[in-house]
Amino acid sequence: MPALLEAKGLHAAYGETKVLHGIDFSVEEGGVTALLGANGAGKTTTLRAICGMVHTDGDIILGGEAIAGMATEDVVRRGVAHVPDGRGTFMELTVEENMRLGAYTRKDREVEADFERMFGYFPRLKERFRQQAGTLSGGEQQMLAITRALLLRPRLLLLDEPSFGLAPLIVKEIFNIMRRIRHEEKVSILLVEQNASLALAFAEDAYLLETGRIVVSGKAADISKDESIRRSYLGY
């Protein structure tokens, strides 16, 4: 089965500073791929590159279509939902408005039904539906961000460090819900995480980034069992 997303020889730079030096990776249809690495390795840049938020060279192919160089709005409209680092919540808007924005590009009539399904995953959002998003806790904002992304009915979900700044219990809760989502929503996921053990437990495939280059790639299960990799690159 061909991969949903394929990147070949992907370079990316912020102005003069080059961050990615020609990486190759792919995300299988219906699969979960983890992108690991230390701070500054280029993980967030990779997600931004897919979304057209940074200057890139090389190929990015989504479902057979080349999307490198496309504007963010156009990539999004092809079924890519990005939950950015820092959540990207519209702080001044309500939870409801944030969710409606998630469904902005949709023209079908099932948005309300989707809202209910999201409440099924994240009941707290229903409680806070009309509250200003900025008053939500970090964990709730993360849930809102994921919800907003899912309301796009994406083919590919990009998650940038969902565990960042959250208490371990909340992180665990979110990842459990992510497992449910993954199976019920039939969405492929590219997950960027600094918390390697968490990511490897969730993903099927994994890539390891170090200063803009892929140093390790393979099945997540194999990588997590490989002690030398874990100690040299993942710190545990």
Place this chain on the structure above:
Amino acid sequence: MKNNWATAAFVILLAVVPTVAFSGYHLFQLTMVVVYAVAILGMAILVGFNGQISLGSGAFYAIGAYTTAILMTTFDVPYWATLPVAGIVCAGFGFLIGLPALRLAGHHLALTTFALAVAVPQVLKYKLFEDWTGGVQGLVIDKPDPPFGLPLTSDQWLYLFSLGVAVLMYVLAWNLVRGRIGRAMRAIRDHATAAEAMGINLAMVKTRTFAVSAMYTGIAGSIGAIVVAFVAPDSFSIFLSITLFVGLCAGGAASIPGTIVGAIFIEFVPNFAEQVSKAAPGAIYGVILIAMLFLMPMGAGGFLARLWRQSFGSRGRSAGDARPAALGHDTSVPVDLTGSLARADRMPVGRGEGVKP
């Protein structure tokens, strides 16, 4: 050394040639160029070198002009003695305006000074002050005669007088900008928080810069009043402030030589524009302004400054010039319009979100 001799020769040339070659209206125009140059220099000090965006220079020009006019008509003070008085008065007002300006930046400061400039004609026309200001009619001033019986016409003498004052003002400005205070001014413009952390007293430098800038523009207004021999409220409308602002941008904001270019621009371009289309000189003004901002971010002055330095060599970097400064270069040199003014005023988007590098 070569630089100084060349400059001195240039100044002497400036003094002699026009006095001999031109007369009447043309000499008057050149004198106004000198006047505007000093006014724009005042703006360059505040806006270009210190980053405080003021659209209200017309107000100080007016205060200087009216101070001179009132002193000359009501108190019979000799014209040359009114200049220092006007300078001090304007410096005082500048300091007063500089105080609330401490809390403003960017658009808000521009807006407030814009409002100040709009309000000035109204205040000048106010009935309460009519005895002094002459109300709507304004005041007429006698044109001074050349001193010591020199064989010059009034126009010629006024030109030389203005030039002399201007040269003095320029020398002072040059030294100011290159010295310690000038560096402090620019540090505040480029990164106020860092400047403060380095021990620079923001409030003191900013208010004093406002005062100095007002003084310059005010003295220019004084001379302008004497040269035109007349002051009236409607000569000092918002369009004066806008005109001076255009002159500033045309010269490159942070360029001392550029102020001269700007002055030439605002004195002669409207005449040229009127020939192209009688009813729309303002439009052409505006178009040229915008075209300059798009095409020549350093302003014509900055461009010419580069040329000067290339012809006469440079003794290291010169504080009076505007050059493009890429990020990471020495920012003690005043950067061009596309430099740190952007960074200083740009706030990071996204509140309370952990945006990671």
Place this chain on the structure above:
Amino acid sequence: MEGLIHQIIAGIATGGIYASVSLALVMIYQATHHINFAQGEMATFSTYITLTFINLGMPYWVAFFLAVAVSFCIGVAIERVLIRPMINAPILSAIGVFIGLLLIVNSMSGWLFDYTIKQFPSPFPDESLFGGYVSGHQLGSTGVTLAVLTAVYLFFRHTSLGLAMRAAALNPVSARLVGVRVGWMLALGWGLAAAIGSVAGCMVAPVVFLDPNMMAGILLYAFAGALLGGIDSPLGAVLGGFAVGVIENLGGAYIVGTELKLTMALVIIVVVLTVRPSGLMGRTVQSRV
């Protein structure tokens, strides 16, 4: 007492005009963090366009709405051509562009429509109503401005497009991530601001007569209103506009005299920015990390 009521009502009527222009200013400010110094000139130009249509024989309201539509297009065009390229320029350049725009539009008004002061018709009856306290025009123009403000409010609160525009203004990066075309949202904002300006100009021209510099003073009051209410808050801007209208009229009548009214606007601006820069209703957004 009669005089006081007159002044207050007059203040509300003019306040409605200020409120409209304040709203236009805030809309552009929210989206771009720029203050549109040329807003007044654009409104004047739109008013001239309306007069041109009327002189061509069109009935008032046809001319009115057609001019609003044309103004909308002009606003969009200005944003796309002039403002977009300046998006990353330093503030000094941006302000320079706005001043340049002010000069150009002001001159276009003078050039195309000449500088003689013109009369502008009011669509409302000339008579005095409610026992002489309100003129037909005052009532009508207040009604129109309230209608416009309500329409804008409903648009932003209850339509998908309005929500998208708010999102683009608040967080353009996140807005792109949900598929909002941020660039076009900005253009739309400019178009709306220009359209609102057109309405405001038509409402004020019958009172102050039409000439190229008509809106200069009004712009200043609108600034004061926007700042007073909170330049981040559309509702605040509207309330601020009404407040400034009343303050201006009362102040002009009882305190400083009509000659210093513009100076009052300056004073309001300075006081607000010094004492409470975010305005009366400026938002302090609660956010937890």
